[in-house]
Amino acid sequence: MEMKTLLVVDDNQDILEAVRLLMRKSVDEVVTSSTPDSIPMLLRKHKPQVVLLDMNFRAVVNTGNEGLFWLQEIRRLSPQTSVVLFTAYADVKLAVEGMKLGAVDFVVKPFENSVLMEVLKRAFGDKGMPGSKAASHMLWGSSESMVSLRKIVDRVAATDANILITGENGTGKDLLAREIHRLSLRCRGPIETVDMGAVVESLFESELYGHVKGAFTDARADRAGKFETAHGGTLFLDEIGNIPYHLQAKLLTALQQRMVVRVGSNTPRPIDIRLICATNRDLPQMVAEGKFRQDLYYRINTIHIELPSLRDRSDDIPEFVDLFLHKYAKVYGKDVPMVSDDAMRRLKSRQWPGNIRQLEHVVEKALIMCDGDMLRAEDFELFDEPASALAAAGGTLEDIERRTIVASIHQHNGNLAEVARQLGITRQTLYNKIKKYGL
């Protein structure tokens, strides 16, 4: 068997010694170095499979990038070597940056022996661990972008870092927020969602911060806001790009001071939440246009996760089709049909502006209409084309859209989240359309 060699680079001698003691039974050789300059030489001489690299060297110019520099050097000089980053708690963002540059994992200092050992063992290729967590509803897929994103999520979920999830409509931002909560240390606590696009502006503050009786006409009793009800858990602010400008300062203050004051009261109450925000809007652009406060943007964006569009992960489409066929076969009590190669090819080459949500609907509709054991390309196309809908129903496109929305609202007893889901549009788009048609 190949000899297992670990290289540890850290400018703190105590840490070098501690890691050596911890790992000496698990690997054949632990090489340590207190200066990164020796890395190229040590890589040549010892050929370590794994390097544990400190990100926070005290010496020289502390731009915080020396670790990233050496990470890239190791990747360049010895691409088959796995790099695990060692980072201070405050620098989780840096570590995530490092994972995007090819590090396999990171460990936050001060570290727990068992955690460090597990992570290093995994880096050596030993399987085991990833915790025995409850089943997830999220399909990650095997496309490259999602595999690296998953590693990042696995690592940051356990921290309390604020996370901003961006991505087009229907890419799974909401689902990912729930997944992060599920993987976090707060998983036994609540996850509270506020859809910033749906809250009426006048009720916004009450919704987030709560109110006391008599604070305004309809305030008949004291009520806690979502910041309070999310105590010990996660607060998920969806469509954060829709928060009106004049309310952004107050949100920032609550986040900075970790306190909220109910509307109509003077008493600050402490809050203990992990914040996740999501948006499909371009926040840096909004900041540039003066529509979103820069300080708030920095505050919510400690870790930024960008979900790829479905067309950028089209290799995952067969897995999604399979998932949704099974899901809806159960719902509608049908057998799971096969999908012809041609159909799958066409599904993979589509643009999918509505991303996974749209694919889910196309699959659901195809399954409902399916009366054989094989779905062909035309079974998927049928309901996707406005022209065929027009021919079938008659009237202008707007008439059809209006009727479709009304029918769906009836079908779901006014549950707009369900309606949006069924129609494959965002809630925001649905609200806009409801307004437009005066429904």
Ligand SMILES: Nc1ncnc2c1ncn2[C@@H]1O[C@H](COP(=O)(O)OP(=O)(O)OP(=O)(O)O)[C@@H](O)[C@H]1O
């Ligand atoms: N990875 C996934 N695995 C399984 N289902 C998924 C996945 N991603 C998205 N979906 C499904 O696609 C639909 C849309 O997902 P979700 O609401 O999370 O997207 P979103 O990005 O938050 O959308 P929006 O921008 O419209 O709020 C949901 O029905 C969800 O179950």
